[in-house]
Amino acid sequence: MDMIKKSLVMVTVFAMALSTSVLVAGDTETDEQEAVESEIMESEVVEPAAVVGEPAELVEQEEEIAAEVAAGEAPKGREIAAGACAGCHNPDGNSIIPTFPSLAGQHPEYLLKQLIDFKADEGGTAARQSDAMTPMVAALSDEDMEDLVAFYAEQEATPGQTTGSEDLLAIGRVLYHGGNIENGVPACASCHGPTGKGIPPHYPALAGQHAPYTLTQLDLFNKGERTNDNGVMQQVLTRMSGTEKRAVSEYIQGLR
Ligand code: HEC
Ligand code: HEC
Numbered sequence: 001m002d003m004i005k006k007s008l009v010m011v012t013v014f015a016m017a018l019s020t021s022v023l024v025a026g027d028t029e030t031d032e033q034e035a036v037e038s039e040i041m042e043s044e045v046v047e048p049a050a051v052v053g054e055p056a057e058l059v060e061q062e063e064e065i066a067a068e069v070a071a072g073e074a075p076k077g078r079e080i081a082a083g084a085c086a087g088c089h090n091p092d093g094n095s096i097i098p099t100f101p102s103l104a105g106q107h108p109e110y111l112l113k114q115l116i117d118f119k120a121d122e123g124g125t126a127a128r129q130s131d132a133m134t135p136m137v138a139a140l141s142d143e144d145m146e147d148l149v150a151f152y153a154e155q156e157a158t159p160g161q162t163t164g165s166e167d168l169l170a171i172g173r174v175l176y177h178g179g180n181i182e183n184g185v186p187a188c189a190s191c192h193g194p195t196g197k198g199i200p201p202h203y204p205a206l207a208g209q210h211a212p213y214t215l216t217q218l219d220l221f222n223k224g225e226r227t228n229d230n231g232v233m234q235q236v237l238t239r240m241s242g243t244e245k246r247a248v249s250e251y252i253q254g255l256r
Helices: 002-020 031-041 062-071 074-084 108-118 133-138 142-154 166-178 211-222 232-237 242-254
Strands: none
Touching: 062 108, 062 142, 074 142, 108 133, 108 142, 166 242, 211 232, 211 242
16 A cells, blocks of 8 residues: 555656756757657656655765865876776776776766765774775875876766667666656656766766676665765665666666
8 A cells, every 4th residue: 555655646746847857958969869868758757856855965075075176186196096096997097897987087076075985984984885995095195086086087988888788778768767657766867967977066977887887886775885875876776676777777888
């Protein structure tokens, strides 16, 4: 009976949300993307407000981070990256190993927040746990982090290529742009943008990211093992199926 109630609420909220929802079109859009977007605009879009409440209040470190980002010096960041990070993230931040994330072109605010979150306070635990990244950030000063994110944000992201099957991509595409009214998964596009470029400072770019990395993150959020987003993504993913997670990860890899 709860389920029925919930669906009714979802449908009502969705109907309200639909009347106000606008998809922002990027400059570099292809005809194909435009066709996809107009098709999706005419269909159902599950707005995140129905699932996770008001997302704008969820990041506290915001102002501090904006000031720090402005202080970063990319040439210094390039030097540190070449020595400490290139082995896994590639010299220009376009990782070639699918389990290591690409960093090139990512918003500096998001990158800086992640580096801060990977670093454990003295005696404490890190807000974002990672066996790979914890030792990497241990030796970085605040200034190093600012310089590093300035460098990576400036790098051009290699355009994504899809490897998933047509069927999987079709599921991923619908979910990404419209969500799933049946199980209440909100549209990824409403927070991460219709072309996956993200919305700084809160919402990271996803476009072109390696599918295996994305899938790992979705699982970590889902299991509550990554919580440094204040649980927003966990709520997004609560009712998402394994196939949907794989499908949307594949679709994201092809977004550009
Ligand atoms: C041994 C390989 C390795 C090295 C070296 C490494 N990283 Fe990472 N990095 C990873 C892995 C793996 C992840 C994914 C972490 C996770 O979620 O478990 C990651 C994640 C990240 C993220 C988060 C990306 C996102 O989209 O959320 C940032 C930022 C990052 N690394 C920056 C750096 C910087 C800066 C350096 C150098 C100081 C560095 N990394 C060195 C393996 C590495
Ligand atoms: C209500 C807004 C919202 C919605 C809807 C949303 N996300 Fe997110 N997502 C976030 C926030 C906020 C973060 C960044 C968390 C942080 O600061 O660490 C994030 C982070 C992520 C990351 C981690 C990126 C990285 O580089 O590690 C992935 C992957 C992701 N989202 C995928 C999705 C997918 C797929 C969907 C749709 C099923 C979706 N998101 C829907 C808010 C949202």
